[in-house]
Amino acid sequence: MTSQDIVTAGLVVIGDEILSGRTKDVNIGATAEFCTDLGIELREVRIVSDELDAIVEAVNALRARYTYVFTTGGIGPTHDDITADAIAKAFGVALPINETARAMLEARWKQTGTEINEARLRMARIPEGADLIVNSVSAAPGFRIGNVHVMAGVPVIMRSMLEALAPKLRGGRKVASITVKAAVGEGTVGGPLARLQAEYPDVKMGSYPQMGRDRVMTELVLRSSDPVLLEEAAEKVRAMVAEAHAKAGVEPPAED
Amino acid sequence: MTSQDIVTAGLVVIGDEILSGRTKDVNIGATAEFCTDLGIELREVRIVSDELDAIVEAVNALRARYTYVFTTGGIGPTHDDITADAIAKAFGVALPINETARAMLEARWKQTGTEINEARLRMARIPEGADLIVNSVSAAPGFRIGNVHVMAGVPVIMRSMLEALAPKLRGGRKVASITVKAAVGEGTVGGPLARLQAEYPDVKMGSYPQMGRDRVMTELVLRSSDPVLLEEAAEKVRAMVAEAHAKAGVEPPAED
Incomplete structure (x- = not known):
């Protein structure tokens, strides 16, 4: 790039x-x-x-x-x-x-x-x-x-x-994004997410608490212009979230 | 002030x-x-x-x-x-x-x-x-x-x-506003409004076209921290708008 x-x-x-x-x-x-x-x-x-x-x-x-x-x-x-x-x-x-x-x-x-x-x-x-x-x-x-x-x-x-x-207008590199949903709070995933962000500096990771839902929900949004790197990072974030769900004893959120 | x-x-x-x-x-x-x-x-x-x-x-x-x-x-x-x-x-x-x-x-x-x-x-x-x-x-x-x-x-x-x-927080002087509705386009009232703005520099006058209505409508919004000056300027704007309505042969808009 x-x-x-x-x-x-x-x-x-x-x-x-x-x-x-x-x-x-x-x-x-x-x-x-x-x-x-x-x-x-x-x-x-x-x-x-x-x-x-x-x-x-x-x-x-x-x-x-x-x-x-x-x-x-x-x-x-x-x-x-x-x-x-x-x-x-x-x-x-x-x-x-x-x-x-x-x-x-x-x-x-x-x-x-x-x-x-x-x-x-x-x-x-x-x-x-x-x-x-x-x-x-x-x-x-x-x-x-x-x-x-x-x-x-x-x-x-x-x-x-x-x-x-x-x-x-001249377009730039297209940035793709992947959203991973977590049924735990931002504070639960904050630590491991920061470590994954450090591991993947070219994939920008954001965390957004979802208010007004019937259960605690956090959306983790990954963005990158490199689709291979993006998918690789998303896999690690999904695994991290699955581990957090297991530890908290909660069901993963439905894909909506 | x-x-x-x-x-x-x-x-x-x-x-x-x-x-x-x-x-x-x-x-x-x-x-x-x-x-x-x-x-x-x-x-x-x-x-x-x-x-x-x-x-x-x-x-x-x-x-x-x-x-x-x-x-x-x-x-x-x-x-x-x-x-x-x-x-x-x-x-x-x-x-x-x-x-x-x-x-x-x-x-x-x-x-x-x-x-x-x-x-x-x-x-x-x-x-x-x-x-x-x-x-x-x-x-x-x-x-x-x-x-x-x-x-x-x-x-x-x-x-x-x-x-x-x-x-x-320390509040400042309160600014009051008066809205005058005109059933003519911005371009029709633009000239006389600019003259009234020059006459009343301490009353801020804005003009906002209303899209998606069933007839042409413009809202003129006057703001000032001086309520007496504001009402005086609003009277002149109302008279100017009434004249524009008469000249264009249109009914004044209903107050809604």
Whole structure:
């Protein structure tokens, strides 16, 4: 495995409504699943307010650090939609009306009889040098500049933009996972699991207690880009869990 | 309004399972609502992986910047639970077994007939100088050191810790909000809303399109710590929206 095989990403979620609790974010989970499916490792997420400097700082920090950066939110027609301004500032480029974007929007507005005004035309302002990310839901495009991909905050539009992006992103090594279920507590398997983790540094082992079940349950999740190593480590974890079940005198959990 | 009235917070969510998409976070929304209720402004959230340096960096950045920092995740009994280690490193203090924490845990384990072992005792490791945050759900405590509050990642335990914390946190000025509904698109109200925002800089105005309704709907949300100014600005926004309805020849939306 070479370092070129590792493709990483950071996500910046922009919006006061998320930080106030008024809106519950669902874009983080969607982006996380999207990245995992493509073999891209989402390494960090930052949620920032609708403040120019906060957005600029987060985008600049993450674009220097990861292969790709995604942003969601702040590209609508109102004064609090300042993501395009922040990206233009972060890259030190102008923010003119993009004629292709304007044409896309005007075509949609003509269909729907929507008035063209200054507020709506804000959505055609695209940083110089950026490519558009089309969106069939609302016609208002996102854009890509450098390694930064700017998307809408409305979940259905954001997912449509992710789909448009997918063929253009370089996927990394695929990471496979195996889940082993244990009918004992995390604390019971914690010691032997730590020893197996030390034995298999290239297989990442996580432990997740299951709350609200009718019996004690722990899920052990193993991840690796090496399927042979993953299966070998999983066999050892299964044996360790079987021993813990026997010692505790409990039945192994059903596979569900 | 003095600067002492402004109480801010940052949140660090720790866990590979959130970044992989395997687990969908609900703690961000819960913390955001908790802060808003107490008059604390949640300004930034970072989600980081189960890597010591990533946690240390995020905690150090946020604790220098905000009144309070909250963290969720990574305080269980397994090898991937390294939040206590990271906090001890961030503050440059030792991480001994805390005898009060050990007594709390052992009392619970005695009740439930749970074996005491090295993995479980990891949960009694508390940075030197920290106060415990009790948790009635699992008995494993979180802790506070400096302005950093370390909580569990399991949502029901996290919320129980927030409740335990609430009386100890200094609330800020309460921010009230008024929502005005418009039966026109964001782009229609965007221009006049921007002018009203400029007229009332101390009332924060946000605009949120409503997808999936049977008619076009936009919610305009006004927030301010000054209730008189808030009502005055809301009156002007209501008048602006009424004018937009009249111009578009649409009925105002029902209050729901």
